[in-house]
Amino acid sequence: MKNKKLGINTICTHVGETPDLQFKGAVSPMYMSSSYEFMDVDVKRYPRYFNTPNQEYLAKKIAALEHAEAAMIFGSGMAAISTVLFAFLKAGDHVVVQNDIYGGTRNLIEKHFEDYNIAFTFTKDLEISSFKACIQPNTKLIYIETPSNPLLKLVDIEAVATLAKSENIVSVIDNTFASPIVQNPVDFGIDIVLHSATKYFGGHSDICAGAVATTQEYIDTIWKTGIAFGGSLSDYTVWLLERSMKTLAIRVKAQQRNAKKLAKFLNTHSAVEKVYYPGLKSHENHELAKKQMKGYGAMLSFELKENIDAALFLKALQLIKPSMSLAGIESTMLLPSKTSHSLLTAEAREEQGIKDGLIRFSVGIESKTDLIEDIEQALKQVLHA
Structure with missing residues (x-):
């Protein structure tokens, strides 16, 4: 069924299952090891490298749900957000940010970006003209969140993606409030999709996690920053998250x-x-x-x-x-x-x-x-x- 377009419940249930090659169990086994063989192996695995078996396979489920090439799992939504932002922004760069965003994200930008000489501009409103007016010669990224937290305001995803591509700017969206069941920003041209997986992915108020879905090229860039920041997730929580995402x-x-x-x-x-x-x-x-x-x-x-x-x-x-x-x-x-x-x-x-x-x-x-x-x-x- 690899070439068949799977239904959403089938993706939730089966894509990203960690194979139980030894006992053929119906659910994913849990690999709790923090130390793996390094000689004569295709992949040198380590929890902070985001590539333990449970991490690797759950990322496939998230990528499939968001219609993306690849994904990564993080220890929290803010770990995912901060890693992505610092992966694409450096001293001297500028970012355009939607005015109505999650308070934690806004706090990160307002309280810490100046320390790294990263400039930012919050839009006046959510009209595409407002985003366009904020772009500067050194703008590297546009960040949006729709529906917004907490007023459920919407941004035209396709319009933002089109604007970003015309200016050679990376577009990033926080898709937490919608979830991939309700909205797939990649289909509208957005480059990078973020989630607080604590929310709908976990769904039972007992998991703290974050997720990123994008192209393999961008994942490679995010990974380099991610292994330095260390925002990985324990395999026990990864296993719980994969279990929760089936529903x-x-x-x-x-x-x-x-x-x-x-x-x-x-x-x-x-x-x-x-x-x-x-x-x-x-x-x-x-x-x-x-x-x-x-x-x-x-x-x-x-x-x-x-x-x-x-x-x-x-x-x-x-x-x-x-x-x-x-x-x-x-x-x-x-x-x-x-x-x-x-x-x-x-x-x-x-x-x-x-x-x-x-x-x-x-x-x-x-x-x-x-x-x-x-x-x-x-x-x-x-x-x-």
Whole structure:
């Protein structure tokens, strides 16, 4: 079946399985060794070289899912992001960065790039004209994230990729919020795709990892920086991640169905001021979402009316967990101003439109009726407190 285009669930289940050549087991064996033979072997394996058996085969699964030639696994999403950025940027270079990005990424750029004499410009908005206006003679890379965290804003992926290619600039996207089940940036011309694999790839809120998918040529460049930075992942976690990714498509599609229904529910609720979800016709990028996404994802954000205390609302929830991360099978909510974007200044958050009461909602696989009832009871508690 090597020449056949496999279905998404088949890729999740079978591509990237580590072969059990000795016992022919149905699942991948776990190779925990940190020391391998170096004489008379084709590959000199070492965990920090990203080439242990489990690392090597899981990378094949991620590459297949993202329609890329090759991939690498990292110890966290930020390990993947920082390794890629420093692999392609050096002193004297310039990078164009989407204004609305994950707080950890923005913190890395704002707090550390000047130390390495790397210049950066954040776009004024998400229009392609804004990206073009930021390009300088020494621009080497354009960095985007779509849908954005936490306001679910969209960037025209194909337009950015086309612009980057016309200027001989490397294009990089954080595809975490969408996952490869919902969006494949390589198909639109993007060079490098990043993921916090902690999120949808892991899917059970018990793994911390990162991933990169791109061409083999770019992987070779990233690898040289990666082995120096040392952001590799233990083979036990790699094995857990490969196990978890077998249900990736099933999980994401179930979460996405719930998210669309929850977004519509919240959008008509009298206690809700605004909902941010690309699947709503009222979303400013709804048409773009239909063009570049397969569905609208399972993340949304919303603002309650001004008289409702968002923190008290979160504390009143009984089923949905007020929790730091996202994309697990369980539904979670958080305040970005207190968590994912707390490293930004209040001014920077305001500039991005992130209000203190904004709630980010990672929708899980529970019954939509149970989720709605939990939100209703929490709002009643807060309103009658």
